[in-house]
Amino acid sequence: xxxxxxxxxxxxxxxxxxxxxxxxxxxxxxxxxxxLVVVPSAMSGETNRLLALAKDLxxxxxxxxxxxxxxxxxxxxxxxxxxxxxxxxxxEGVQAVSYAGWQVPIRxxxxxxxxxxxxxxxxxxxxxxxxxxxxxxxxxxxxxxxxHVTTLGRGGSDTSAVAVAAALKAAExxxxxxxxxxxxxxxxxxPLAKRLASISFExxxxxxxxxxxxxxxxxxEFAGKYRVPTRVLSSFTPWDIDLQEEAQSGTLITxxxxxxxxxxxxxxxxxxxxxxxxxxxxxxxxxxxxYRILGAVADANIEVDxxxxxxxxxxxxxxxxxxxxxxxxxxxxxxxxxxLPDLGTDRVEGDTHICKVSIVGIGMxxxxxxxxxxxxxxxxxxxxxxMISTSEIKTSVVIDEKYxxxxxxxxxxxxxxxxxxx
Amino acid sequence: xxxxxxxxxxxxxxxxxxxxxxxxxxxxxxxxxxxLVVVPSAMSGETNRLLALAKDLxxxxxxxxxxxxxxxxxxxxxxxxxxxxxxxxxxEGVQAVSYAGWQVPIRxxxxxxxxxxxxxxxxxxxxxxxxxxxxxxxxxxxxxxxxHVTTLGRGGSDTSAVAVAAALKAAExxxxxxxxxxxxxxxxxxPLAKRLASISFExxxxxxxxxxxxxxxxxxEFAGKYRVPTRVLSSFTPWDIDLQEEAQSGTLITxxxxxxxxxxxxxxxxxxxxxxxxxxxxxxxxxxxxYRILGAVADANIEVDxxxxxxxxxxxxxxxxxxxxxxxxxxxxxxxxxxLPDLGTDRVEGDTHICKVSIVGIGMxxxxxxxxxxxxxxxxxxxxxxMISTSEIKTSVVIDEKYxxxxxxxxxxxxxxxxxxx
Numbered sequence: 001x002x003x004x005x006x007x008x009x010x011x012x013x014x015x016x017x018x019x020x021x022x023x024x025x026x027x028x029x030x031x032x033x034x035x036l037v038v039v040p041s042a043m044s045g046e047t048n049r050l051l052a053l054a055k056d057l058x059x060x061x062x063x064x065x066x067x068x069x070x071x072x073x074x075x076x077x078x079x080x081x082x083x084x085x086x087x088x089x090x091x092e093g094v095q096a097v098s099y100a101g102w103q104v105p106i107r108x109x110x111x112x113x114x115x116x117x118x119x120x121x122x123x124x125x126x127x128x129x130x131x132x133x134x135x136x137x138x139x140x141x142x143x144x145x146x147x148h149v150t151t152l153g154r155g156g157s158d159t160s161a162v163a164v165a166a167a168l169k170a171a172e173x174x175x176x177x178x179x180x181x182x183x184x185x186x187x188x189x190x191p192l193a194k195r196l197a198s199i200s201f202e203x204x205x206x207x208x209x210x211x212x213x214x215x216x217x218x219x220x221e222f223a224g225k226y227r228v229p230t231r232v233l234s235s236f237t238p239w240d241i242d243l244q245e246e247a248q249s250g251t252l253i254t255x256x257x258x259x260x261x262x263x264x265x266x267x268x269x270x271x272x273x274x275x276x277x278x279x280x281x282x283x284x285x286x287x288x289x290x291y292r293i294l295g296a297v298a299d300a301n302i303e304v305d306x307x308x309x310x311x312x313x314x315x316x317x318x319x320x321x322x323x324x325x326x327x328x329x330x331x332x333x334x335x336x337x338x339x340l341p342d343l344g345t346d347r348v349e350g351d352t353h354i355c356k357v358s359i360v361g362i363g364m365x366x367x368x369x370x371x372x373x374x375x376x377x378x379x380x381x382x383x384x385x386x387m388i389s390t391s392e393i394k395t396s397v398v399i400d401e402k403y404x405x406x407x408x409x410x411x412x413x414x415x416x417x418x419x420x421x422x
Numbered sequence: 423x424x425x426x427x428x429x430x431x432x433x434x435x436x437x438x439x440x441x442x443x444x445x446x447x448x449x450x451x452x453x454x455x456x457x458l459v460v461v462p463s464a465m466s467g468e469t470n471r472l473l474a475l476a477k478d479l480x481x482x483x484x485x486x487x488x489x490x491x492x493x494x495x496x497x498x499x500x501x502x503x504x505x506x507x508x509x510x511x512x513x514e515g516v517q518a519v520s521y522a523g524w525q526v527p528i529r530x531x532x533x534x535x536x537x538x539x540x541x542x543x544x545x546x547x548x549x550x551x552x553x554x555x556x557x558x559x560x561x562x563x564x565x566x567x568x569x570h571v572t573t574l575g576r577g578g579s580d581t582s583a584v585a586v587a588a589a590l591k592a593a594e595x596x597x598x599x600x601x602x603x604x605x606x607x608x609x610x611x612x613p614l615a616k617r618l619a620s621i622s623f624e625x626x627x628x629x630x631x632x633x634x635x636x637x638x639x640x641x642x643e644f645a646g647k648y649r650v651p652t653r654v655l656s657s658f659t660p661w662d663i664d665l666q667e668e669a670q671s672g673t674l675i676t677x678x679x680x681x682x683x684x685x686x687x688x689x690x691x692x693x694x695x696x697x698x699x700x701x702x703x704x705x706x707x708x709x710x711x712x713y714r715i716l717g718a719v720a721d722a723n724i725e726v727d728x729x730x731x732x733x734x735x736x737x738x739x740x741x742x743x744x745x746x747x748x749x750x751x752x753x754x755x756x757x758x759x760x761x762l763p764d765l766g767t768d769r770v771e772g773d774t775h776i777c778k779v780s781i782v783g784i785g786m787x788x789x790x791x792x793x794x795x796x797x798x799x800x801x802x803x804x805x806x807x808x809m810i811s812t813s814e815i816k817t818s819v820v821i822d823e824k825y826x827x828x829x830x831x832x833x834x835x836x837x838x839x840x841x842x843x844x
Binding site for chain 2: 016019020023050053054056057058059063065066068069070072073076079080082083084086087088090091095096097098100102103147149
């Protein structure tokens with residue numbers, strides 16, 4: 001018997017028929033002798049419907065008072081879900097009780113619309129579990145020190161589930177989602193992509209932030225911080241598949257020192273088409289130049305990803321970085337109006353037809369030559385590398401977007417990730 | 423400057439456009455220097471939508487655990503409304519904050535789906551009012567001693583508004599609704615029906631329970647118990663009508679001893695077509711007979727209205743009563759299976775084509791001959807009276823339903839309630 005946390009997304013909760021199937025699946029785990037805490041999302045479309053109503057009424061300029069009301073409104077979506085699931089479980093003959101975040105309570109800071117969990121009181125949940133009940137807890141929300149309802153921001157239910165699992169020291173947190181696990185890369189690009197049986201949480205962090213949108217990045221950080229064994233698995237399997245089979249499916253996020261597995265050097269290939277490159281040419285190579293350029297960009301609330309400063313030439317250098325493609329023209333405007341006049345150059349160039357391709361693998365730490373193998377592979381395909389960025393467990397390159405699929409497929413093969421053809 | 427409570431129904435909150443109009447109306451009162459607490463219902467249709475989802479999942483047999491979840495789900499409708507209205511008020515430039523019942527808190531007993539308010543903590547609301555904010559509070563719901571969300575049952579938002587007004591000792595509680603006040607009778611039956619500028623709360627109780635469905639009966643009881651000056655007025659007037667005119671519109675529910683008004687003998691004519699008459703004939707005229715008949719009916723959870731026991735004749739009597747028309751056949755079944763075999767009679771007769779017409783007036787207490795004037799009026803119209811029931815401030819008769827309109831119109835005229843023709 002183990003204490004298990006299940007998390008179900010909005011699609012799984014999308015209709016009463018689907019909620020009934022979630023209840024049957026949870027009941028199967030209960031009948032196998034486990035204690036269950038379930039964290040469901042709002043019914044699909046509900047959070048958007050609620051926020052659209054609120055935005056229709058809101059003034060153009062948002063304030064903390066407006067955000068407070070937005071959170072109180074959005075939080076009702078999950079409050080409906082937990083009640084419905086608790087009812088469906090009782091209809092299955094399983095004792096169940098639902099709690100909103102404020103009832104547990106799940107305490108957060110007061111950063112409305114993007115609050116962070118500070119603590120979770122486990123007394124009430126533990127008492128119910130001891131009494132033989134399934135406890136259904138709202139994701140996405142909590143309560144601040146002044147008794148106001150807060151939300152964690154989009155995808156926050158994953159984080160709630162992992163946080164609840166951490167607070168209860170659950171044996172495992174199972175995230176049921178519309179993909180059946182984490183793949184070596186996107187199977188739509190590489191048909192031979194393989195599902196990983198396990199992935200280290202550091203790799204998962206890199207894969208998630210690089211665009212393999214399986215789990216919300218904050219939930220992965222939480223899982224790592226509190227070492228919560230977290231499994232991503234499919235919500236589309238029939239509810240009555242064998243429990244042992246279900247328990248071994250999907251991808252388990254592991255922590256290096258409790259894993260005896262042989263790590264592949266590279267675990268996966270991530271890519272993103274959402275970026276744009278901007279270069280400021282011929283700037284004086286002086287201390288503070290990076291700050292003068294990127295400070296202004298940060299002040300405009302624009303996030304910068306890859307940053308490259310070339311070696312200088314005659315006291316001048318070229319400075320390049322990437323931003324989200326949606327922020328491209330705004331970034332160029334900021335540079336032209338606030339930065340370039342002081343730098344003595346007006347040469348800014350941009351390219352929105354680029355992409356970023358990354359190899360990710362915890363094995364890179366202890367293996368030399370991994371990056372150069374990547375560069376050789378791309379060179380053999382005749383793909384020109386425009387920018388390079390490296391970290392301990394990933395190497396990213398910026399290339400022309402027309403080569404993206406070619407690069408991903410070639411790297412997938414070069415690093416022995418292709419599945420054996422069926 | 424006065425502290426005023428406004429209550430708006432689901433129709434007034436039915437769309438963002440309508441919510442914007444509610445916000446403009448409230449803002450008008452704030453700009454006139456008043457402190458405002460607003461209690462809005464859920465958006466029209468929302469409570470039904472939520473309960474339909476829940477009922478689709480619920481097992482046939484309800485339990486307290488199921489009812490608890492029903493309440494948590496249904497309560498979210500008003501939680502969305504208060505947030506939306508608080509946002510709309512801020513868009514109008516008025517400071518506002520919303521609270522769910524549990525945040526105030528509004529404390530109730532634990533009778534899920536039909537909880538009763540036990541106390542309201544006014545500290546938080548008063549602090550916000552003192553800080554110049556409009557406070558928007560959910561109707562229909564509260565929290566019990568164990569921290570579970572409860573609802574007050576259908577129409578409970580009227581009760582919440584009056585209870586909040588009582589707790590805050592508000593100068594007046596304004597119930598904005600889809601009728602423009604309380605009439606001497608239904609204007610659809612008597613086109614010359616007049617709106618009453620005021621009505622005593624005892625008369626209002628009789629009018630409400632007799633079918634003039636303007637205010638939920640519990641809210642009227644609450645208003646009487648705590649002497650809350652409560653006004654029913656139209657939500658369909660333009661939001662920008664003159665505030666003095668709006669403040670005098672509708673019907674004010676008053677308390678006898680603080681009213682100097684000359685009371686009309688009869689204030690209104692109420693009627694109901696929802697009843698059915700049942701007679702048990704030839705029962706032994708012995709002590710306990712009423713209990714043996716009505717006890718079984720009450721055990722079946724059937725509500726009885728008018729009750730008549732005729733004088734006995736040869737040790738036998740006839741016993742008649744009325745029930746809601748929907749309960750008619752179930753009542754007859756209960757009598758035949760559980761009561762008649764013990765009474766030595768099988769003679770039960772019923773009539774579903776009856777109606778009840780009542781004259782209501784606090785002036786009846788001090789005026790003799792009011793009932794006989796009613797009977798004379800009906801007799802002059804050739805209407806046969808089947809049952810009579812009287813209380814201090816009303817007299818009801820049961821008659822053939824085909825005479826209902828005739829009876830109501832004749833009585834309306836006989837008691838001088840007709841408006842001067844326009």
